[in-house]
Amino acid sequence: MLNFVVRRLLAILPVLLAVSLLTFLIASLLPGDLAYVILGDQATPENVAALRRDMGLDQPLWWRYLSWLGHVLQGDLGRSFRTGQTVLQAVAERIPVSLELMLMAEFIGLLIGVPVAIACAARAGGAFDRFMTGSAFAMLSMPSFLTAILLIYLFAVELHWLPATGYVPFSEAPLSNLRFFVLPALTLALAEWPGIMRVLRSDMIATLQEDYIALAKAKGLKPARILFVHALKPSSLTLVTVTGINIGRLLGGTLIVESIFALPGIGRLLVGAIYTRDLVILQGVVLLVACGFVLVNFIVDMLYAVLDPRIRHGHA
Amino acid sequence: MTNIAAAVRKHAPIFLVAAFALVPPAQAQKSGGSITVGQELEITGFDPLKVGVYDTSTFTAAAAIFDTLTTLDEKGEAAPKLAVSWTHSDDYKSWTFKLRQGVKFHDGTPFNAQAFKENFDRQKDPANKCRCAFYITNVKEVLAPDEYTVIYNLTDPAVNLPATNTIQSQNNVVHSPTAWKTKGDDYNRNPVGTGPYILKSWSAGDRMVLEKNPNYWDKGRPYLDRIILKPLPDAQSRFASLQSGEADIIWDDENDADNIMKAQKDSKLTVHTYKGSGAQVYAFNTKQAPFDDVRVRQALVMSIDRPKMSQAISNGLSRPASNPYGDGSWVKCKDDGALPFDVEKAKALLKDYGKPVEFKMLVTATPRGRMIGQVLQQFWKRAGANMEIEQVDQATIPPRAFMRQFQLVPWRIVDLADPDPQMYANFRSGSPLALSNFADPELDRLLDHSRTTADTAARIEDYCAISRLINKEAIWFWTFQNTYYALSSAKLKGFPKIYNGVIDVSSTWLE
Numbered sequence: 001m002l003n004f005v006v007r008r009l010l011a012i013l014p015v016l017l018a019v020s021l022l023t024f025l026i027a028s029l030l031p032g033d034l035a036y037v038i039l040g041d042q043a044t045p046e047n048v049a050a051l052r053r054d055m056g057l058d059q060p061l062w063w064r065y066l067s068w069l070g071h072v073l074q075g076d077l078g079r080s081f082r083t084g085q086t087v088l089q090a091v092a093e094r095i096p097v098s099l100e101l102m103l104m105a106e107f108i109g110l111l112i113g114v115p116v117a118i119a120c121a122a123r124a125g126g127a128f129d130r131f132m133t134g135s136a137f138a139m140l141s142m143p144s145f146l147t148a149i150l151l152i153y154l155f156a157v158e159l160h161w162l163p164a165t166g167y168v169p170f171s172e173a174p175l176s177n178l179r180f181f182v183l184p185a186l187t188l189a190l191a192e193w194p195g196i197m198r199v200l201r202s203d204m205i206a207t208l209q210e211d212y213i214a215l216a217k218a219k220g221l222k223p224a225r226i227l228f229v230h231a232l233k234p235s236s237l238t239l240v241t242v243t244g245i246n247i248g249r250l251l252g253g254t255l256i257v258e259s260i261f262a263l264p265g266i267g268r269l270l271v272g273a274i275y276t277r278d279l280v281i282l283q284g285v286v287l288l289v290a291c292g293f294v295l296v297n298f299i300v301d302m303l304y305a306v307l308d309p310r311i312r313h314g315h316a
Numbered sequence: 317m318t319n320i321a322a323a324v325r326k327h328a329p330i331f332l333v334a335a336f337a338l339v340p341p342a343q344a345q346k347s348g349g350s351i352t353v354g355q356e357l358e359i360t361g362f363d364p365l366k367v368g369v370y371d372t373s374t375f376t377a378a379a380a381i382f383d384t385l386t387t388l389d390e391k392g393e394a395a396p397k398l399a400v401s402w403t404h405s406d407d408y409k410s411w412t413f414k415l416r417q418g419v420k421f422h423d424g425t426p427f428n429a430q431a432f433k434e435n436f437d438r439q440k441d442p443a444n445k446c447r448c449a450f451y452i453t454n455v456k457e458v459l460a461p462d463e464y465t466v467i468y469n470l471t472d473p474a475v476n477l478p479a480t481n482t483i484q485s486q487n488n489v490v491h492s493p494t495a496w497k498t499k500g501d502d503y504n505r506n507p508v509g510t511g512p513y514i515l516k517s518w519s520a521g522d523r524m525v526l527e528k529n530p531n532y533w534d535k536g537r538p539y540l541d542r543i544i545l546k547p548l549p550d551a552q553s554r555f556a557s558l559q560s561g562e563a564d565i566i567w568d569d570e571n572d573a574d575n576i577m578k579a580q581k582d583s584k585l586t587v588h589t590y591k592g593s594g595a596q597v598y599a600f601n602t603k604q605a606p607f608d609d610v611r612v613r614q615a616l617v618m619s620i621d622r623p624k625m626s627q628a629i630s631n632g633l634s635r636p637a638s639n640p641y642g643d644g645s646w647v648k649c650k651d652d653g654a655l656p657f658d659v660e661k662a663k664a665l666l667k668d669y670g671k672p673v674e675f676k677m678l679v680t681a682t683p684r685g686r687m688i689g690q691v692l693q694q695f696w697k698r699a700g701a702n703m704e705i706e707q708v709d710q711a712t713i714p715p716r717a718f719m720r721q722f723q724l725v726p727w728r729i730v731d732l733a734d735p736d737p738q739m740y741a742n743f744r745s746g747s748p749l750a751l752s753n754f755a756d757p758e759l760d761r762l763l764d765h766s767r768t769t770a771d772t773a774a775r776i777e778d779y780c781a782i783s784r785l786i787n788k789e790a791i792w793f794w795t796f797q798n799t800y801y802a803l804s805s806a807k808l809k810g811f812p813k814i815y816n817g818v819i820d821v822s823s824t825w826l827e
Contacts, residue, residue, distance in 0.1 A: 036711065036712060036715045037711045037712075039447065039715070043714070043715030043718065043719070044718070044719070045719065048715075080360075082360045082361070082366065082367060083360045083361050083366070083504060083505065084361070084363075084366055084501045084502070084504050084505070085505075085520075090520065093519070093520045093521075094520065094521060148553070149552050149553070149556075152552075152553055152556045153556065156556055156557075156559075156560040156562075157556050157559045157560050160560060160561075163557075163560070163562055164553055164556040164557045164559075164560045164562055165354075165546070165548050165553050165554070165556070165557045165562060165563075166522075166546065166557070166562055167522050169519075259549045259550050260550040260552070260553045261553060262522075262546060262547065262548045262549065262550070262553065262557075264519065264520060264521030264522035265521075268358075268521050268549070269520075269521065271549070272358050272521070276360070276711075277709065277711050
């Protein structure tokens with residue numbers, strides 16, 4: 001197992017390096033010069049040239065990349081030129097919000113997706129299965145901003161059950177905190193469950209055709225026991241991967257959802273940085289998020305290996 | 317007292333002003349309670365050296381945390397705030413303000429002339445490289461001859477300086493010198509002023525909590541115990557927050573026409589509208605073909621159907637503009653020389669020009685910018701001109717404009733208490749902001765005359781003549797007047813006029 005972990009870790013290194021290069025290039029690829037942005041009204045050619053010199057923007061790209069990477073490796077991701085905050089400070093303030101949102105969304109997604117998948121697989125091709133598969137397809141094609149607005153109008157404006165926007169830290173008021181997260185997490189979950197459901201459903205249908213299930217049925221075991229005890233675990237291997245990848249995908253969703261529900265998370269930080277051309281924050285956040293995604297995938301790989309020993313021995 | 321101060325005293329008429337004229341007309345104010353304000357943008361900070369220029373969301377917070385020397389009363393005229401009275405020299409190039417005594421910053425630092433001067437010097441100092449310095453280039457120096465006297469010496473005359481200094485902008489609000497010196501980099505997010513509210517807490521991206529300043533100099537004010545400012549970037553959910561009661565007042569604009577109209581029909585909500593001065597404007601670069609020919613410029617202006625454009629971009633809420641002053645300005649013209657909407661005439665002018673008319677126009681890379689570009693494109697196509705839209709981000713437009721790297725650029729004349737600062741900067745030949753590169757001796761004469769004349773009627777004459785000249789030459793054109801919106805719960809009272817788009821909640825109360 002140790003051997004496997006080390007091999008995987010070594011494989012991650014070039015990925016991380018590529019991530020850092022691409023992140024760095026964002027600043028160069030985006031239209032608009034940082035010097036112009038900072039100087040604004042005072043961007044005369046002389047001022048721009050002087051600032052570019054001060055900031056090292058006149059140096060060759062590779063040199064700037066290496067010097068940036070050097071700082072990053074020492075934990076210095078830079079400072080926002082607008083707020084004076086360091087990237088790490090800004091991210092540390094925001095990350096708990098996004099993590100809570102993503103975990104809650106994934107939890108609700110599983111809560112809807114798993115039972116529906118099991119029910120569908122139990123009577124594959126039946127009326128319920130066909131209805132849910134159709135609904136899943138419809139939900140997948142629904143843009144999250146539309147889901148969000150519909151949920152807000154129903155639950156906040158019409159029914160007054162839940163708040164439309166806002167946030168309270170969990171440490172301050174745990175119950176209120178959860179109330180604020182219900183609608184945003186549900187918005188994301190409504191786009192998540194169809195994927196979860198479809199993967200688990202098809203895996204379960206396959207599992208249910210295995211000989212040992214037939215044997216279990218022949219033995220007269222209750223259908224519920226067969227479904228939950230004998231079929232669920234072997235069918236959930238793909239689900240683990242999908243759940244892992246989803247967490248990365250959810251980050252994309254938070255960009256829109258955090259803005260609509262005014263949650264102060266990483267997504268909002270990123271949108272704000274793009275809006276104000278705060279490239280230092282933009283670079284830093286994208287780098288950290290990308291690294292986080294790589295890390296999640298690594299964890300999923302490890303889990304996979306635990307669930308199926310064939311994988312860590314390189315047979316699968 | 318310095319010689320200058322003495323000279324000013326001798327020559328200038330004294331403005332007699334009531335010392336406590338800040339509170340809007342009598343209504344029974346109630347103390348206590350808390351409101352939540354839904355804003356469009358996240359505030360990045362308050363230190364002019366860091367943020368450069370305040371945006372509309374920062375204005376709201378600045379209006380509560382800080383004070384300015386003067387304020388605008390309900391009639392739109394300068395009234396006392398940190399200054400109690402003011403006088404000017406005959407040539408309007410020097411203004412002397414007498415400061416209010418006994419005022420303290422939230423950190424206990426006394427507010428006096430020295431503190432005010434330090435604020436100004438810090439912004440002006442070239443070593444600090446503040447973007448904010450651009451807006452005070454007309455001020456040569458600020459002097460503090462004694463503890464409660466401040467003198468502005470200007471490079472050009474300004475007949476209405478106390479009125480134009482009222483906006484809660486990066487240049488006008490007064491910070492505690494002790495605070496920025498001791499806090500350094502952290503000052504940006506820990507502002508200290510003399511205003512009615514004190515910053516209590518600020519969690520990034522979420523909320524800023526302001527609490528009543530118990531030692532505020534204006535006794536009895538403020539009324540609310542607490543103001544919570546929240547960035548709610550999405551217009552739909554911002555409105556939903558108002559409807560569901562999580563926000564008490566929200567910022568809004570014409571882009572969100574449907575919700576404004578919905579709010580107008582809702583008895584639980586109040587729509588606050590302010591028809592300001594100024595306009596949304598566009599400048600032609602007259603040094604570049606095809607705009608070096610007046611016929612082309614006139615043709616393009618004449619092919620714009622403003623009512624139809626208003627319908628397309630804001631459901632008809634935008635009010636067409638025919639001059640740069642607008643309904644909110646004291647400048648009212650019987651004849652502003654506006655060119656009529658006449659597509660046939662426009663076609664004839666372009667035909668007369670003889671060459672194909674093709675050009676690029678800068679627009680902001682936002683849905684609104686794109687839409688405006690597309691609408692104009694269609695109007696001009698009908699007249700026979702081909703426009704290509706060049707989308708750039710907001711931050712790129714000012715430098716491109718200042719370096720004259722454009723053919724046609726969108727711009728804005730904001731709501732100021734006096735047209736002079738912007739008109740002079742935008743149209744006086746040689747000004748860095750005279751984007752059109754257009755020089756005309758008569759225009760210069762009118763601009764010079766309007767800023768050295770105290771007689772309002774004569775100034776109105778000047779500004780109308782200026783409008784006629786610009787409209788005739790079509791070096792700039794105006795599409796819509798500035799209108800500002802705030803939507804609030806009907807319980808919120810005492811909300812003042814939205815001067816310059818500032819949602820100032822510092823003197824409101826809950827019924």
